[in-house]
Every structure is written in C-alpha cells, then in structure tokens.
Amino acid sequence: MPMIPKSSALALVCLAVAGCTAWVDLKPQGQGVRILTERDVRTCKRIGHVTSTTTASVAYLPRDDESVQEELRRLSRNYAGAMGGNAIVPTGPAANGEQSFNVYHCHP
Template identity: 55%
Template sequence: MTWARLSTLVFGVAVMFIVSGCTWVELTPGGEKVRELTPPEVGRCKHLGRVTSNTAATVGIFARSKETVQKEVNRLARNNAADMGGDTIVPAGPLIDGEQTFNVYRCINP
C-alpha cells in the first residue's frame, strides 16, 4: 500500500469516527418545550398518541455512539410531540437499531 493511499484511508476512518459522534437533529422551538418523563409521572396527563422516531445508527460500516443516536431519536420525538400539541414524551420501548417509540402527553392544562 502506498503512503498516499494509506493516509487517505486513515483520514477517511478519522472522519467517520468524528461524524459518528455528531448530532444532526436540532430541536424546534416547540420541541424545546417538550420534556421526557417516566410512566408514573404522567398519571394525570392526557394521552395524545404515539410517535416513532428513527435515525441512522451507522454511518457506512461504522456504528454511531448509542448516546448520539439516543439524543437524536429523543429530539425527533420531542419535535413531533410538539407538532401534536404535546408537552411530554415517555419512551414506550427500547432504542433498537436507531428506532424508538414514544407516548405523547399533554400534562400542562390537559
């Protein structure tokens, strides 16, 4: 392998590791107001429905960090909950391959 080819490969791997930690999903103004709670905390809230959020768990052949993927999925769920008129999300199941379902509630003025 030539030096140029090796340096290109190393550069590509380094970029993939950097990108794998990046979060691409931003909260909308409405999503910023949505919080995540646990099932016992939403007993007096109005259930509005469910949202399923998904994002890339891998970039090419590289797995993205679970924390980054979880942050993105939560942000997507919060944005979608705000669009539904909700102010709270509760995970309805685990994060699997970059996908997770959330219950959406309105707890303030239900």
C-alpha cells in the same frame, strides 16, 4: 508534512462523524416537551404515539449510543410539540436507531 493514505483519512472522517450529536436540532415546538415516566403522566391525557428513526451507523461504523439516543429524543420532542403534546414517555429502549414514545398533554 506527512502524507496520510486516502483510506486512513476516510477512516478518520468516519470516526469523527460517528460521534457527532448535532445532526438533529430541537425545534421551538419541541423545547417545551419534557421526557417523563409512566408514573409522571398518570393525570395527563395521552394524545398520540410517535416513532423516531435516526442513523445508527455511518459508513458501516456504529455511532455512539448516547448520540443516537439524544437524536431520537430530540426528534420525538419535535414531533410531540407539533402534535400539541408537552410530554413524551418512551415505550421501550432504542434499537437500531429507532425508538417509540407515547405523547401526552399534561396540565400545569
């Protein structure tokens, strides 16, 4: 069995972790929260605002943008559900592991 230098093994672990998407679970209160556009929520009531933050890099290595984005969405859906919202709309793009969303309650 070949020996792997410690620095190489550490680098492999960091690369594997950098792509992980399972760091944030969607909680039951977030499952009913949809991600919509401003146009979709014209008849909804805005009930608040959330800013979500997650780790954008691991051991100085940037994480996959899609993984970070998915975690931000899950966190925001969880927060919105806890506030009584059932929809979120991003107020801008994600940057450095942070993104803000307006929270709405829309009638069916």
